[in-house]
Amino acid sequence: MGSGHNEAKFKAAILSRSTSNDWDEAKAEWKLYTVYNDPADRFCECDHSPIHQICVILNTKNGQKTDVGNVCVRRFLRLLSNRIFSVIKRIRADISKSLNPKALELFKERGLISHQEEQEYLTYWRKRKNMTEYQRSQKLTINARIIEFLDEEASRLIAMARAHGLKVQQT
Ligand SMILES: [Zn+2]
Structure with missing residues (x-):
């Protein structure tokens, strides 16, 4: 069965939704918007x-x-989605863990954290010790905000997928 991921089909589908007809150009038009887990097939x-x-x-x-x-x-798109999935999983398990720079960038682009919050977070995201009270509390606040937003967004996206039969398993 192999990997089960059909590269030709994927590229054709993405090209049909892109501006360019050239795969390399078309690929560069796409970026990660958000990620979520859906228990449905x-x-x-x-x-x-x-x-x-x-x-x-x-x-x-x-x-x-x-x-x-x-x-x-x-x-096929070479976007670093894995880093987002893994860091979200880590934070769900322990809210005091850190978001990574890729995740911070994504959530800043989504308007969930400010540029200043991103810059501050980047000064301590690797630290386990020697953090100020302000940094500790800022990190927890931002983490909680992100998880709350993602949970809410996931239920919205799942409901939308169901409503539109959007690539949800059809019989
Ligand atoms: Zn696929």
């Missing part, structure tokens, strides 16, 4: 199913968004 753009780690990718030229599997995002 969803379909990727490559037709692989089930996928549970869903990446919402955004085309920066035409504003289109689509839900695809984490495997294809990594393999």
Whole structure:
């Protein structure tokens, strides 16, 4: 069965939603918008199913968004979605863990943290000790804000997927 991820199908689907007809140019139009887990057996753009780690990718030229599997995002678009999934998982398990720079950048772009918060967080994200009270409390506040937002967004996106039959397993 191999990996089950059909590169040709994935590329064709992404190209059809891109501005450019050239794969390398088209690929560069896409960036990671958000990630979430869906317990249902969803379909990727490559037709692989089930996928549970869903990446919402955004085309920066035409504003289109689509839900695809984490495997294809990594393999064919070369976006660092894994780093986002793993850091979110870590923080869910322990809210005092740190977001990484990729996640901070993503959440800043989404307007969830300010530029100043990002810059401050980057000064202590690797620290375990010698953090000020301000830094400790800022980190917990930001982490909690991100998790709360992602939970809310995930339920919204899952409901939307169900409502539109959007690559959710169809019989
Ligand atoms: Zn796929």
